[in-house]
Amino acid sequence: MANENLVVHQFGCLGDNYGYLVHDPGTGITIAIDTPEVGPIMKALDEKGWTLTHIFNTHHHFDHAGGNLELKEKTGCMIYGPSDERVEIPGRDHGVGGGAQITLGDGAIVADVIDVGGHTLGHIAYWFTEADKAFVGDALFTLGCGRMFEGTPDQMWAGLERLRNLPDSTKIYCAHEYTEGNLKFALSVEPGNSDLLARSGDILALRKAGQPTVPTTIGEEKRTNPFFRPESKNLQETIGKAGASVVDIFAETRRLKDSF
Numbered sequence: 001m002a003n004e005n006l007v008v009h010q011f012g013c014l015g016d017n018y019g020y021l022v023h024d025p026g027t028g029i030t031i032a033i034d035t036p037e038v039g040p041i042m043k044a045l046d047e048k049g050w051t052l053t054h055i056f057n058t059h060h061h062f063d064h065a066g067g068n069l070e071l072k073e074k075t076g077c078m079i080y081g082p083s084d085e086r087v088e089i090p091g092r093d094h095g096v097g098g099g100a101q102i103t104l105g106d107g108a109i110v111a112d113v114i115d116v117g118g119h120t121l122g123h124i125a126y127w128f129t130e131a132d133k134a135f136v137g138d139a140l141f142t143l144g145c146g147r148m149f150e151g152t153p154d155q156m157w158a159g160l161e162r163l164r165n166l167p168d169s170t171k172i173y174c175a176h177e178y179t180e181g182n183l184k185f186a187l188s189v190e191p192g193n194s195d196l197l198a199r200s201g202d203i204l205a206l207r208k209a210g211q212p213t214v215p216t217t218i219g220e221e222k223r224t225n226p227f228f229r230p231e232s233k234n235l236q237e238t239i240g241k242a243g244a245s246v247v248d249i250f251a252e253t254r255r256l257k258d259s260f
């Protein structure tokens, strides 16, 4: 039976990265989603009394896979990562791509792998379907998305659309706290979005109190994230792309954000 009671422990790493441990109380399986920084991950394991059994990497960047080898050496954990990266994932035992399904502990944990390439070519997300949670690395952020370092607009939009098609209730765990900057940009390209205006107060209050704005949900992002909203007339008009294709609108929004 698949698990609805996965515990997620979230903590800061490297300034604005988030580290995540996913733990199944029934089997003791504990997964680090990416390995931004060994010290805080070991500290979190220690505080929780959990033993690291797996690492799930989303992509090859150093602030995501840089702690792999040291953590593997310390714990003997098994590493899953994208099969299709330009740069090899250190210590990877299993390569997985979009459409794959990872099953651990006799089905106690089931994760669907989603291809979200674009930020890097092989970037993947892990969707724990029964737990209604997805770990998206640098593909999607609260009110933003990752920079398109390796892929094309077509590829990156296809990945974002796969995420957008997840159930609205899906909790989205992004790898960075970039929301305040993303909010300023979002307001500049879609100033007429009343949902975004309403959300901005909540976000600023959370940040002022030192609280994370992650996780978010697919539903909230569909209402407020400009990278999920190429169909918005207000966005299209503001960026001068009225009636253009969704890929062109996405590409222009991404280009504008790069120099914002």
Ligand SMILES: [Zn+2]
Residues within 6 Å of the ligand: 059, 061, 064, 119, 138
């Ligand atoms: Zn990255």
